[in-house]
Amino acid sequence: MSLEDLLVELEAAKDPEKxxxxxxxxxxxxxxxxxxxxxxxxxxxxxxxxxxxTRVIDWDFVDTCWAKEPREYQYVAANYLKTMQSYLTENDLPNLERLVVTKSWWDTVDILDRIVGSLVYGKPELEEIILQWSLSDNIWLRRVAIDHQLLRKEKTNVQLMEKVLLNNLDQTEFFINKAIGWALRDYSKTNPEWVASFIEKNRERMAELSIKEASKYL
Structure with missing residues (x-):
């Protein structure tokens, strides 16, 4: 069974009514x-x-999926990368960045952000790239920078998270403000005092949506 066979099966399973x-x-x-x-x-x-x-990421397969129009092909590629994420190296980060900014919407970006999070974890040399993304003109790169540490709990790099969040305050973009709220809400399960303090210090610069999401478990 090859990955190409998967695409054949996917096409055969299409259902126009759904x-x-x-x-x-x-x-x-x-x-x-x-x-x-x-x-x-x-x-x-x-x-x-x-x-x-195979322990080798087939980027040709990923690119083939990303080039196809039906959205399910991008889901296949993103979930394939999720399966293979332990074999990603820092050399793959430009490829992941390209996927984030191509055919972008929350559905694929929110899969890719966990993959990016897995790749950059424990690699201080990649933090600067995340900070660059947090200031990007592309909202989806900002969203990945904000949310790539979701579910890290005690392993969260709080200093990096704070820098990224501060880079994204004073925003009107829904997908960024929602991401800020999610990042803070998630970390509040681990360190509610830190999150409460962050909100208090930055309330005037935060969107109501971000505050509402962040305060859910406080």
Whole structure:
């Protein structure tokens, strides 16, 4: 079984009746084949374990998926990279950046941010790149910079998180303000005092949405 066989199966499973509602849910940003999450996950379980044995990331496969119009192909590529993330190196970061800024929407970006988080964890030399992303003209790179440490708990690099958050205050962009709220809400489960202090110090620069999300568990 090859990854190309996965794409053949994906195409064969298309369901136009389901495609319409899926496109509407994603605000008609992309066309869909009409293949729901459970069916896609079944294909991942069928093909990805064999692909993982290679220990080599097939970027040609990823690029092929990203170039196709139906959104499910980008889901395949992003979840393939999630499966292979332990084999990513810092040399792959430019490729991940390219995916973040291409055919961007929250659905793929929120998969990629965890992959980026896995790659940069424990690599201080990559922090500067994350800080650059946090100041990017591209909102999706900013979102990844803000949320790439989700679920780190005690392993969160608080100094880096604070710098990234401060770089993104005074925003009107929904997807950035939502990400700020998520990052703070997630970390509040580990260190509520720090989050409460951050909100208090920066309240005037924070969007109401960010404060509401961040305060959920305080």
């Amino acid at each position: 495609a319409g509602p899926m496109e509407a849910y994603m605000r008609h940003q992309f066309p869909f084949l009409g293949i729901a999450g459970p069916e896609r996950n079944a294909l991942y379980k069928k093909y990805f374990p064999e692909a993982k044995k």
